[in-house]
Amino acid sequence: MNLPALADRAIVLGARATDWRDAVRLAGDALVDSGCTTAEYTEAMIRMVDDHGPYIVIAPGLALAHARPGPEVRCDGLSVVTLAEPVEFGHAHNDPVRVVIGLAGVAADGHLEAVAQLANAFNDAAAIPALAAATTRDAVRTILAGGGIA
């Protein structure tokens, strides 16, 4: 699975979330809106945090919301939500979250290429603040493509 192209509907800029659940739900809604998942997948993403804690906050300011592949995933998908106000997830080191990435894959073993490309983009320490500050969808696409700050 290559990193799926980001449809306009999969990018939500300057969203308002009341708490972490709301923030994850926004990323899930964007996956649903882009036709890749059903609402059950969004609930599964929230359940991962309920079950295991805020480990999806994998870097300062960034949450990678995802759940397992399953019937609630129709196609490989990616969504990006930036928050107007940062939200606390309860993570010891990486709070508050300003960017939520939603990730859905139809098969577990197909994820790796997509996450490798995500890693490429985010291994640039400037990528998360740049995403948080992005004002256009094309800027988001450029940053995720590893193209630096648009």
Next chain:
Amino acid sequence: MKIVTICGAGIGASGILKVNAERALQRLGLAATVVAADLASVSTVAADAQVILTSAEFVEAIGVTRADVVVIENYFDAVELTTKLEAAIG
């Protein structure tokens, strides 16, 4: 040598950690197999592993293991990963 990365679903966070651990190993000039897995399969997947890379949230659930359990805070911080891997392996 075998390194296992653990997260809740075994695909997203642990996948990122696998990719970046492989890059850190390359920088260190070390050879190891890195496998991403979910928490539920840790006892079987990590039975023959030397190192488990994960988040603080999973340490308790991973429980007793012969492997070194190493907590990574920033999955994209090459310096953190390289330093902690080197300490665990070296």
